[in-house]
Amino acid sequence: MGICEMNKAVLFDRDGVINRLVFNPQTQAYESPHFVKDFELFPWTLDSLLELDKSDYLLFVVSNQPSYAKGKTTLENIKAIHDKFHTILTRTGVTFTEYYYCFHHPDGIIPKFSGKCHCRKPEPYFPLKAKKDYQLDVSASWFIGDRDSDIYCGQSAGMRTIMIDEPHSAGERGQSVPEFWAQDIKEAEKIIHNNQ
Ligand SMILES: [Mg+2]
Ligand SMILES: [Zn+2]
Incomplete structure (x- = not known):
């Protein structure tokens, strides 16, 4: 018998989760933050991430960030928001293995970032990259998001899924069938803990 060491992971959508x-x-819509001052974690986020990080899951972010491609903000702002997020996590002791961002949009106005790409959710490009790069057991790994595109992305990679019932993104779901629903990632953390 050979030894096959595989990892378990939780992959998170970012905005709204x-x-x-x-x-x-x-x-007149709720969108991703476009400026550093608008980036605000939910009150329960850090505790929930710490709980998962203490268990033996690798943590990843898989996020579509098309605001620059759409002309709504600058790449510098998007990077500054990421830096703020990463700084808070580091201070708290939460380690994400990778942050995967797609900056493209099919109908963007910035040529370099517009048109069809291979990495935008619901494409499972990033979850499959994580699987390959970090030897993930996808059937024991989870994808958590607040849109149908998140659930399709996780399921296409063979992962288990949890839909977060974030009120401001209600219009972005209703087609996909996640394995679980949760109010927030605090509840999602409990679902993962109880359904390993
Ligand atoms: Mg989202
Ligand atoms: Zn992309």
Whole structure:
């Protein structure tokens, strides 16, 4: 018998799951934060991430960030938001193995970041990259998101899924069938703990 050491992971969508969505008066919609001052974690986020990090799951972020491609913010702002997030995590002692961001959008206005790409959810490009790079047992790994595209992404990679019932993204779900629903990642953490 050979030894086959595989890892378990939890992959998180970011906006609406880890941090709050932000009301954009121009579009009258709740969107990803476009400025550092708008990036705000939910009150329970860090405790929930710490719990998962203490158990033997690797943590990943898989996030579509098309705001620059759409002309809504700058790449510098998107990077500054990521830096703020990473700094808070480091201070708290939460380790994400990788942050995977897609900056493209099919209908973007910035040519270099517009058009069809291979990495935008629901494509499972990043979960499959994590599987390959970190020897993930996908059937024991989880994808958590607040949109149908998150659930399709996780399921296409063979992962278990939890839909977060974030009120401001309700219009982005209703087609996919996640294995579980949760109010927030605090509840999702308990679901994972109880369904290993
Ligand atoms: Mg989201
Ligand atoms: Zn992409």
